[in-house]
Amino acid sequence: MLDDTIAAIATPLGEGAIGIVRVSGPEAVPIAEKLFVSRTGVDWRKLGSHRLFYGLVVDPATGRPVDEVLLGVMYAPRTFTREDVVEFNCHGGIVPLRRILELVLQHGARLAEPGEFTRRAFLNGRLDLAQAESVLDIIRAKTEAGLAVAMSLLAGELSSRVRTFQDRLLGLVAQVEASIDFPEEGIEEATREDMVESVRAIMGDLEELLRQARYGKVYREGLRTVIVGRPNVGKSSLLNSLLREKRAIVTEIPGTTRDIIEEVVNIRGIPVRLADTAGLRKTDDVVERIGVERSRDLVKMADLVLVVLDASTGLTPDDRSILELVREQPGIILVNKSDIGDGEALARQVTSLFPDKPVQVISVKTGQGLAHVEEAIERMILGGQAVASQLPLVSHVRHKQALARCYEHLQEVLRALSAGENLDLVAIDLRAAWEALGEITGTTVADDIVDRIFQDFCIGK
Numbered sequence: 001m002l003d004d005t006i007a008a009i010a011t012p013l014g015e016g017a018i019g020i021v022r023v024s025g026p027e028a029v030p031i032a033e034k035l036f037v038s039r040t041g042v043d044w045r046k047l048g049s050h051r052l053f054y055g056l057v058v059d060p061a062t063g064r065p066v067d068e069v070l071l072g073v074m075y076a077p078r079t080f081t082r083e084d085v086v087e088f089n090c091h092g093g094i095v096p097l098r099r100i101l102e103l104v105l106q107h108g109a110r111l112a113e114p115g116e117f118t119r120r121a122f123l124n125g126r127l128d129l130a131q132a133e134s135v136l137d138i139i140r141a142k143t144e145a146g147l148a149v150a151m152s153l154l155a156g157e158l159s160s161r162v163r164t165f166q167d168r169l170l171g172l173v174a175q176v177e178a179s180i181d182f183p184e185e186g187i188e189e190a191t192r193e194d195m196v197e198s199v200r201a202i203m204g205d206l207e208e209l210l211r212q213a214r215y216g217k218v219y220r221e222g223l224r225t226v227i228v229g230r231p232n233v234g235k236s237s238l239l240n241s242l243l244r245e246k247r248a249i250v251t252e253i254p255g256t257t258r259d260i261i262e263e264v265v266n267i268r269g270i271p272v273r274l275a276d277t278a279g280l281r282k283t284d285d286v287v288e289r290i291g292v293e294r295s296r297d298l299v300k301m302a303d304l305v306l307v308v309l310d311a312s313t314g315l316t317p318d319d320r321s322i323l324e325l326v327r328e329q330p331g332i333i334l335v336n337k338s339d340i341g342d343g344e345a346l347a348r349q350v351t352s353l354f355p356d357k358p359v360q361v362i363s364v365k366t367g368q369g370l371a372h373v374e375e376a377i378e379r380m381i382l383g384g385q386a387v388a389s390q391l392p393l394v395s396h397v398r399h400k401q402a403l404a405r406c407y408e409h410l411q412e413v414l415r416a417l418s419a420g421e422n423l424d425l426v427a428i429d430l431r432a433a434w435e436a437l438g439e440i441t442g443t444t445v446a447d448d449i450v451d452r453i454f455q456d457f458c459i460g461k
C-alpha cells in the first residue's frame with residue numbers, strides 16, 4: 001500500500017491567494033520532473049531538500065503552461081510523511097488547483113484518502129497515534145488554549161507520559177515473571193508489598209490524568225451550553241452580550257426566538273458552544289411548540305445549562321417546570337433584569353428550592369454580574385482550577401477510556417496481589433494494563449480504530 005504515491009489538494013477549495021497540491025510517495029519527484037519547468041535556470045534536482053523553486057506547470061500533452069507556481073521539494077526520510085514529498089504552490093483558485101491535481105493523477109499518483117498523509121506519517125513512525133490525532137485538533141481548535149492543548153499532544157507530552165507508565169509496568173512484569181520462573185524461591189512478603197506500593201503509585205498518577213480528562217475534551221469539542229428560560233426573560237440578550245455581537249434578534253415581544261441559534265464564544269480560553277433557544281412555555285402555537293421540543297432535546301445533551309429567570313416578574317409556574325427540567329443537570333441559574341426587579345430576593349427564593357445550583361444575579365442591560373457568569377462557567381468546568389496554570393494532557397475520550405481500562409486492570413492486580421493469588425494472574429493483568437496504554441500511542445491498537453480516526457480528517461491532511 002505504501003509503495004504507491006498519493007496526491008490531494010491540501011488547501012480549502014475557494015478563492016485564495018495560494019493553493020497547494022501535495023504529493024507524497026516514490027513517484028512524487030518523477031511526477032514533478034514531468035510537470036514542472038524551472039524558470040530560473042537552476043537544476044532543482046541537484047539542489048537539496050526543503051527548498052522552493054520558481055517555475056511553471058506545463059501540461060506535457062500540449063506543451064501549454066497551466067499555472068505559474070512555486071514547487072516545494074522535500075526528500076525522504078525527513079518529511080511530514082517520511083516519503084518524498086512535492087508541493088505545487090499554485091494560485092489559489094479552483095481551476096488551477098483541479099488542473100494540477102488532474103495532471104499529477106495522470107502521471108503516476110492516485111487521489112489520497114482523508115487523512116492519508118498523516119496516516120503515512122503514523123505508519124512510517126514519524127508520529128504516534130496520539131500525535132497524529134492532534135493534527136486534526138490543531139485544525140479545529142476554537143481558542144488559543146484549545147490550540148495549546150493540541151500542540152502539547154503533537155509535541156508528544158501525553159505520549160511520553162504514557163510511555164513512562166508503560167516502562168514502570170514492564171518493570172513490574174519482569175519482577176513478577178522472575179518470581180514465576182523460580183517458584184521454589186517463592187515470592188517474599190516484602191516483594192509483594194513493594195509491588196503493591198508501585199502499583200498504587202501508578203494508579204495515583206493515572207487518577208490525576210483522569211481528573212484532567214473530565215474537562216480536557218472541552219478544549220477540543222467546546223462546552224455544549226444551552227440557554228433556556230421562559231419567553232422574554234432575556235436569553236437572546238444574554239447570548240448577544242456573551243458574544244459581544246448583536247447576533248440574535250431581541251424584542252420586547254415574547255416568543256421572538258423560534259429557532260436555535262448556535263455560536264462559539266471564547267470564555268477565558270474555553271470554547272463555549274452557546275445555543276440560544278425558543279422560550280419555554282405551555283403553548284398551542286404549532287411553530288412555537290416545535291421550537292420548545294427542540295430546546296428540551298438540546299437540554300438533555302448539554303454539558304451546561306444556563307437557566308434565565310426574570311427578576312421583574314418573579315418565579316412563575318413555567319419557571320418552576322423549567323428548573324425541574326435541569327435539576328439533574330450541570331447548570332447555573334441566572335436571575336436577569338435585576339435593574340428593574342428585586343434580583344436578590346428572587347435569588348434567595350431559588351437558592352432555597354435548588355440549594356445545589358449556583359445562582360447569579362445579573363442585568364444584561366446594565367452588565368451587572370456578567371463577569372461573574374463567565375467566572376462561574378469556568379469554575380463549573382475546571383472545578384476551581386485556573387485555566388492557564390495547567391492545561392490538560394488528556395483531551396480525547398479515546399485516550400481517557402484507555403487510561404480508565406488500564407486503571408481497572410491495575411485494580412485487579414492489586415486485588416490479586418493482596419489476596420495472595422497466583423502470580424500468573426497478576427502478570428496477565430499487568431500486561432493487559434500495558435496494552436491498554438498502547439492504544440493511546442497506537443502500538444497495540446486495532447486497525448479498524450485507526451481507520452476510524454483518519455476517516456474524520458479532511459482530504460489532503
Ligand SMILES: Nc1nc2c(c(=O)[nH]1)N(C=O)[C@@H](CNc1ccc(C(=O)N[C@@H](CCC(=O)O)C(=O)O)cc1)CN2
Nearest residue numbers: 020022050072074077078079080081082087126135461
Ligand atoms: N506547505 C506545507 N505547510 C505545512 C505543512 C505541510 O505539509 N506543507 N504541514 C503539514 O501538516 C504543517 C507543518 N508540518 C510539517 C511537519 C514536518 C515537516 C518535515 O518536513 N519534517 C521533517 C524535518 C525537516 C527538517 O529537519 O528539515 C521530519 O520530521 O523529519 C514538514 C511540515 C503545516 N504547514
Ligand SMILES: Nc1nc2c(ncn2[C@@H]2O[C@H](COP(=O)(O)OP(=O)(O)OP(=O)(O)O)[C@@H](O)[C@H]2O)c(=O)[nH]1
Nearest residue numbers: 231232233234235236237252255256257279364365
Ligand atoms: N430592563 C431589562 N430589560 C432586559 C434585560 N435583558 C433583556 N431585557 C429586555 O427584555 C426583552 C426580551 O429580551 P430577549 O433577549 O428577546 O428575551 P428572550 O428570552 O430571548 O425572549 P424569547 O426569544 O421571546 O424567548 C427585550 O426587550 C430586552 O431588551 C435586562 O437585564 N433588563
Ligand SMILES: [Mg+2]
Nearest residue numbers: 235236256257
Ligand atoms: Mg430570544
